[in-house]
Amino acid sequence: MKFTTPATTNPIDRLKVIGKPTDRIDGPLKTTGTAPYAYEQHKVAPNAAYGYVVGASIAKGRIKSIDTTDAKRAPGVIAIVTYENAGKLQKGDYNTAHLLAGPKVEHYHQAVAVIVADSFEQARAASTLLRVSYAKEQGQYDLEKAKETAKKPKEKDKPDTRAGNFESGYAKSPVKLDATYTTPDQSHAMMEPHSSIAVWNGDKLTLYTSNQMINWGKKDMAKTLGIPEDNVRMVSPYIGGGFGGKLFLRSEAVMAALGARAAGRPVKVQLQRALMFNNTTHRPATIQRIRIGATREGRITAIAHDSWSGDLPDGQPETAVNQTRLLYAGADRLTTMRLATLDLPEGNAMRAPGEAPGMMALEIAIDEMAEKLKMDPVTFRVINDTTVDPEDRKRKFSQRRFVDCMRMGADRFGWNKRNAKPGQVRDGRWLVGMGVASAFRNNMNMKSGARVRLERDGMITVETDMTDIGTGTYTIIGQTAAEMLGVPLARVNVRLGDSNFPVSSGSGGQWGGNSSTAGVYAACVKLREAIAQKAGIDAAQADFSDGKVSGGGKGTDLRELASAGEIVGEDTMEYGDLDKKMQQSTFGAHFVEVGVDAATGEIRVRRMLAMCAAGRILNPKAARSQVIGAMTMGVGAALMEELVVDKRIGFFVNHDLAGYEVPVHADIPHQEVVFLDETDPTTSPMKAKGVGELGICGVAAAVANAIYNATGVRVRDYPVTLDKLLPKMPVAV
Numbered sequence: 001m002k003f004t005t006p007a008t009t010n011p012i013d014r015l016k017v018i019g020k021p022t023d024r025i026d027g028p029l030k031t032t033g034t035a036p037y038a039y040e041q042h043k044v045a046p047n048a049a050y051g052y053v054v055g056a057s058i059a060k061g062r063i064k065s066i067d068t069t070d071a072k073r074a075p076g077v078i079a080i081v082t083y084e085n086a087g088k089l090q091k092g093d094y095n096t097a098h099l100l101a102g103p104k105v106e107h108y109h110q111a112v113a114v115i116v117a118d119s120f121e122q123a124r125a126a127s128t129l130l131r132v133s134y135a136k137e138q139g140q141y142d143l144e145k146a147k148e149t150a151k152k153p154k155e156k157d158k159p160d161t162r163a164g165n166f167e168s169g170y171a172k173s174p175v176k177l178d179a180t181y182t183t184p185d186q187s188h189a190m191m192e193p194h195s196s197i198a199v200w201n202g203d204k205l206t207l208y209t210s211n212q213m214i215n216w217g218k219k220d221m222a223k224t225l226g227i228p229e230d231n232v233r234m235v236s237p238y239i240g241g242g243f244g245g246k247l248f249l250r251s252e253a254v255m256a257a258l259g260a261r262a263a264g265r266p267v268k269v270q271l272q273r274a275l276m277f278n279n280t281t282h283r284p285a286t287i288q289r290i291r292i293g294a295t296r297e298g299r300i301t302a303i304a305h306d307s308w309s310g311d312l313p314d315g316q317p318e319t320a321v322n323q324t325r326l327l328y329a330g331a332d333r334l335t336t337m338r339l340a341t342l343d344l345p346e347g348n349a350m351r352a353p354g355e356a357p358g359m360m361a362l363e364i365a366i367d368e369m370a371e372k373l374k375m376d377p378v379t380f381r382v383i384n385d386t387t388v389d390p391e392d393r394k395r396k397f398s399q400r401r402f403v404d405c406m407r408m409g410a411d412r413f414g415w416n417k418r419n420a421k422p423g424q425v426r427d428g429r430w431l432v433g434m435g436v437a438s439a440f441r442n443n444m445n446m447k448s449g450a451r452v453r454l455e456r457d458g459m460i461t462v463e464t465d466m467t468d469i470g471t472g473t474y475t476i477i478g479q480t481a482a483e484m485l486g487v488p489l490a491r492v493n494v495r496l497g498d499s500n501f502p503v504s505s506g507s508g509g510q511w512g513g514n515s516s517t518a519g520v521y522a523a524c525v526k527l528r529e530a531i532a533q534k535a536g537i538d539a540a541q542a543d544f545s546d547g548k549v550s551g552g553g554k555g556t557d558l559r560e561l562a563s564a565g566e567i568v569g570e571d572t573m574e575y576g577d578l579d580k581k582m583q584q585s586t587f588g589a590h591f592v593e594v595g596v597d598a599a600t601g602e603i604r605v606r607r608m609l610a611m612c613a614a615g616r617i618l619n620p621k622a623a624r625s626q627v628i629g630a631m632t633m634g635v636g637a638a639l640m641e642e643l644v645v646d647k648r649i650g651f652f653v654n655h656d657l658a659g660y661e662v663p664v665h666a667d668i669p670h671q672e673v674v675f676l677d678e679t680d681p682t683t684s685p686m687k688a689k690g691v692g693e694l695g696i697c698g699v700a701a702a703v704a705n706a707i708y709n710a711t712g713v714r715v716r717d718y719p720v721t722l723d724k725l726l727p728k729m730p731v732a733v
Contacts, residue, residue, distance in 0.1 A: 050120040055112065092249050212242045311339060473512060479618065616687045629692075
């Protein structure tokens with residue numbers, strides 16, 4: 001199915017199932033422990049051996065030698081794979097570094113070997129007997145030092161944009177801001193580690209894994225091993241969190257495949273938590289300079305956003321300027337990105353890449369500018385709204401309810417009670433402050449397919465290689481099929497995460513919900529046509545309700561039509577250029593209240609509100625869960641999350657959940673989420689957009705702005721920790 005014109009009225013608009021707050025259909029399996037995650041596929045691999053990955057102990061250099069003699073003699077050891085006996089391996093299209101080191105070492109904890117044994121303990125014990133000798137080379141690990149050598153990224157990354165003449169416009173502006181902000185390296189830190197079980201059947205590989213993008217992973221596994229794509233099957237029905245860290249093929253999957261081939265039996269590999277932080281991907285640190293010029297009345301006349309980030313050679317920049325290109329008005333504009341070569345682990349996508357760290361800087365700068373103008377921060381944002389793309393004023397937004405989010409959020413949060421002068425509100429020993437920030441994330445559509453069957457017993461089965469990373473995908477796909485075919489949700493069986501199923505959008509970039517359900521919509525249209533034909537009803541006039549199809553004075557139960565054999569519909573939703581004709585984005589506003597202990601500087605988030613305009617909300621219950629999780633990650637980004645780089649030898653020091661701090665329940669107060677009633681017919685027949693990443697964008701800045709309102713201390717270097725706050729705190733009374 002081609003989606004080339006805006007959607008009109010269709011069966012989804014009935015909203016009998018879609019749009020209802022619905023419990024997750026996979027919930028009972030997960031809460032009872034019967035949902036098989038990658039490492040728990042015992043039935044398909046009952047005799048699996050255990051692989052233990054050994055990571056490089058240098059950040060850059062070469063392996064001089066690997067002595068496996070003692071490790072091979074250890075109890076239970078079946079096989080040891082290194083670059084010396086792995087065979088020729090290539091680098092996948094989505095990998096910046098090779099997933100097996102040798103002889104070159106590209107980053108700390110890059111896999112150098114997998115030891116396969118009868119038990120995990122035996123494999124781990126044998127790993128201590130492996131002797132690896134390295135020739136260490138000098139690397140670059142400090143973004144601040146590497147900043148001057150940073151280069152313009154490849155043009156495909158659209159590193160620079162201009163509109164008007166920023167330099168002239170900024171020089172003429174009567175009110176100016178020029179400030180620099182930094183965001184640190186951050187880790188996905190998902191609950192489920194990277195896990196895979198590899199099973200070979202002759203020259204064919206089946207990989208039970210935890211991966212967000214099945215088709216990408218299948219292609220890259222085939223390329224890495226040098227085998228035909230048809231010889232690889234990837235299965236990932238349940239994923240215990242990803243946040244972008246499982247978008248691509250990672251080392252544990254390759255090590256499991258190599259280990260299983262060497263051992264001649266299935267092998268399961270789960271990256272130990274301490275290896276995940278340096279071995280996989282992370283959100284790269286940024287340095288961001290923001291310049292804003294405005295009239296004394298508060299109109300932005302000139303805005304520039306320059307960002308620096310680092311990655312391994314051939315890596316990509318952190319696109320922290322994305323939102324600045326689209327969010328606020330201003331005739332004279334400039335954005336730039338520069339990429340430094342750093343010999344740290346690969347920098348790549350983490351929840352809302354680009355906008356999440358970019359708005360951490362931009363939304364503090366907007367508050368600072370409002371203060372210079374002696375203007376309310378909400379008002380300043382509202383008057384600089386735009387209905388068109390500021391860099392291409394001929395292009396309008398498909399929907400833009402940004403001002404509604406700001407104004408309705410301010411009313412709901414009680415923003416009028418905020419004291420504009422910092423440090424004036426006390427609650428006992430607590431200094432209390434309020435902060436606001438805009439929320440913005442682009443909408444993306446991805447080609448997505450599905451197969452839908454009407455079974456003999458009247459059940460509807462949906463099959464697609466789409467994944468569910470804890471987002472509620474099973475449920476919204478089930479809701480889509482139920483709505484389209486006029487059956488209760490209980491009569492829909494959803495099967496996900498298998499490369500034998502039609503290729504979907506996969507889970508990432510907040511495109512998964514809208515794209516995957518649109519693919520199911522397309523398949524359901526095919527199935528409706530086949531059912532109507534069998535019932536002798538004009539498909540264009542057919543009505544599917546209450547488990548029946550009717551039209552032209554006829555009506556037949558779906559069970560009866562399928563009694564002689566299943567009826568199948570399969571299709572893929574493909575997109576035209578609507579997203580180029582009109583800018584598709586999601587908008588919101590975050591409001592936060594904090595308390596800061598006047599004596600100790602301890603920060604407590606007291607309440608939070610997120611206002612979201614993100615198209616049709618397919619399942620408000622699941623969507624709220626997505627947003628409160630994103631808000632929680634935003635609090636972590638503001639107050640605690642930081643991968644600390646040892647700049648002498650090039651690794652993340654705090655590479656476990658004891659040293660890398662994330663928010664827990666006690667850190668998070670009640671969170672309120674409000675979805676504006678909105679549909680966007682330009683995005684898909686579902687008229688939906690993404691929401692799971694919008695919820696994190698701007699949160700950290702709202703927290704930082706609230707801290708400033710409480711204390712008068714402006715921190716521009718995240719996270720906002722006591723060492724940055726205490727020296728400038730007002731004297732406790």
